[in-house]
Amino acid sequence: MDESVETNDMHPDELRRHAHAVADWIADFVGRVEDLPVLAKVRPGEVSAQLPARAPEHGESMDTILADFDRLIVPATTHWNHPGFHAYFSNTGSGPGILAETLIATLNDNAMLWRTGPAATELELRTCSWVRDLLGIPERFEGHIEDTASTSTLVALAAARHRITDGAVREKGLAGRPPLRVYCSEEAHSSVERACIVLGLGVEGCRRVAVDDDFRLDPATLRAAIAEDRVHGVVPMAVVATTGTTSTTSVDPVAAIADVCAEEGLWLHVDAAYGGAMAASERFRWVLDGVDRADSLVVNPHKWLFVPMDCSVLLYRDASAFRAAFSLVPPYLMTPEDDVARNLMDYGVALGRRFRSLKLWFVLRWFGRDRIAALIEHHVDLAAVFAGWIDASEDWERLVPAPMSTVLYRHVPPAMAGDEDALRAHNTAIMDRLNEDGRSFVSHTVVQRGGDPRFALRMAVGNARTQRRHVEDLWERLQRIAGEVATTA
Ligand SMILES: *Cc1c(COP(=O)(O)O)cnc(C)c1O
Numbered sequence: 001m002d003e004s005v006e007t008n009d010m011h012p013d014e015l016r017r018h019a020h021a022v023a024d025w026i027a028d029f030v031g032r033v034e035d036l037p038v039l040a041k042v043r044p045g046e047v048s049a050q051l052p053a054r055a056p057e058h059g060e061s062m063d064t065i066l067a068d069f070d071r072l073i074v075p076a077t078t079h080w081n082h083p084g085f086h087a088y089f090s091n092t093g094s095g096p097g098i099l100a101e102t103l104i105a106t107l108n109d110n111a112m113l114w115r116t117g118p119a120a121t122e123l124e125l126r127t128c129s130w131v132r133d134l135l136g137i138p139e140r141f142e143g144h145i146e147d148t149a150s151t152s153t154l155v156a157l158a159a160a161r162h163r164i165t166d167g168a169v170r171e172k173g174l175a176g177r178p179p180l181r182v183y184c185s186e187e188a189h190s191s192v193e194r195a196c197i198v199l200g201l202g203v204e205g206c207r208r209v210a211v212d213d214d215f216r217l218d219p220a221t222l223r224a225a226i227a228e229d230r231v232h233g234v235v236p237m238a239v240v241a242t243t244g245t246t247s248t249t250s251v252d253p254v255a256a257i258a259d260v261c262a263e264e265g266l267w268l269h270v271d272a273a274y275g276g277a278m279a280a281s282e283r284f285r286w287v288l289d290g291v292d293r294a295d296s297l298v299v300n301p302h303k304w305l306f307v308p309m310d311c312s313v314l315l316y317r318d319a320s321a322f323r324a325a326f327s328l329v330p331p332y333l334m335t336p337e338d339d340v341a342r343n344l345m346d347y348g349v350a351l352g353r354r355f356r357s358l359k360l361w362f363v364l365r366w367f368g369r370d371r372i373a374a375l376i377e378h379h380v381d382l383a384a385v386f387a388g389w390i391d392a393s394e395d396w397e398r399l400v401p402a403p404m405s406t407v408l409y410r411h412v413p414p415a416m417a418g419d420e421d422a423l424r425a426h427n428t429a430i431m432d433r434l435n436e437d438g439r440s441f442v443s444h445t446v447v448q449r450g451g452d453p454r455f456a457l458r459m460a461v462g463n464a465r466t467q468r469r470h471v472e473d474l475w476e477r478l479q480r481i482a483g484e485v486a487t488t489a
Pocket residue numbers: 089147148149150151189191242244245246271272273274300303312
């Protein structure tokens with residue numbers, strides 16, 4: 001060790017040694033993750049039982065810490081980076097993203113002000129434009145990066161609230177004002193309601209509008225709901241349309257909803273957290289039809305654009321609306337560049353901001369538009385193949401259209417047809433048994449459109465490493481397990 005380098009942190013020589021070991025670990029892991037169980041085989045409390053109650057009094061060696069990482073953490077991790085991860089919406093911590101994350105921590109930049117992160121600030125603005133172009137969104141949109149879609153939607157609705165009240169809420173709060181209201185479909189993500197809770201509109205400030213037979217927000221019902229609310233003294237504020245809803249991946253008719261918003265003077269926010277990525281392929285540009293008329297849109301590169309957690313891109317037409325809602329500059333944060341450069345702290349809730357654009361930059365450059373589009377197409381095609389197998393099988397049923405890379409399906413033995421309770425129990429048993437062997441992880445949802453709620457298994461494709469053989473393996477195991485469960489029931 002070179003003692004001439006004085007440091008209270010880890011010595012660079014020691015850092016180098018461990019960094020090499022960690023680099024090897026990462027490459028090995030990515031090579032073997034497929035052999036690990038996707039779903040962690042632990043019970044609640046098992047991890048904490050193995051952790052000391054108190055942090056160490058004296059420092060420990062990195063070798064010990066890394067050994068504990070292998071022993072305690074990895075086996076108790078559900079592997080989102082596994083090609084058999086088909087639950088929720090699959091994502092990818094891709095190679096270029098992993099490398100970027102390491103460098104992000106190394107620079108440890110904080111792009112609150114342009115001055116505190118010139119590269120991070122300008123790269124963030126540029127990569128957001130790259131995402132906009134990748135998805136075919138018009139050039140008048142620009143944006144910034146938030147941690148999650150939930151935050152992006154919160155921030156967008158805060159800008160909407162500012163606009164509809166001419167800034168009065170910012171000064172006086174909501175007390176004494178007529179109630180504000182946000183509209184979204186019954187199938188919209190819970191983050192819309194949560195934003196309403198945070199923004200002081202309350203859960204009742206989020207009105208969920210009925211969907212049509214394909215689970216899409218119905219513009220006529222929306223119009224009627226707005227009219228009804230106005231009669232009762234409620235002030236309509238914004239509509240959140242979703243392209244790729246979380247349960248069924250339905251796509252709201254954004255253009256028709258934009259008409260309603262234009263007539264009513266409402267902010268239109270589009271939640272394309274998952275589905276927006278699909279527009280990277282020319283084949284699927286339709287998913288963002290009408291989005292050019294939105295005020296804001298969120299898409300999560302950490303979901304289906306191969307960027308590691310966390311990276312959510314919020315795009316908007318009028319950046320000044322966000323600045324007006326959020327900017328608060330104490331004297332100690334004033335800088336000479338304030339008039340000529342963008343200080344990203346002015347556009348959202350957080351002051352400190354991670355250098356997230358670096359991983360977005362690495363991923364967009366390493367894959368390139370062509371490979372991103374090809375991967376998205378591959379995933380949509382794999383889901384279509386799987387849907388085709390379901391459709392062609394007597395005892396399997398598909399519950400909703402599958403326009404994206406997610407399929408809702410269930411096993412329906414003839415004896416159980418029409419018995420929702422039995423179908424729920426039967427398919428839950430199939431799912432639990434399937435998830436036990438560790439080769440894949442699927443989740444479930446409940447679909448309701450009139451009548452009884454229907455239990456469905458849910459299979460999403462979105463990990464860059466997922467191949468046709470993984471989906472074939474899943475289908476073979478599903479059929480075998482369905483037979484076994486049916487005979488032991
Ligand atoms: C995943 C998802 C969200 C929430 O995303 P976070 O980044 O985890 O907050 C919101 N809306 C839709 C449609 C989603 O698919």
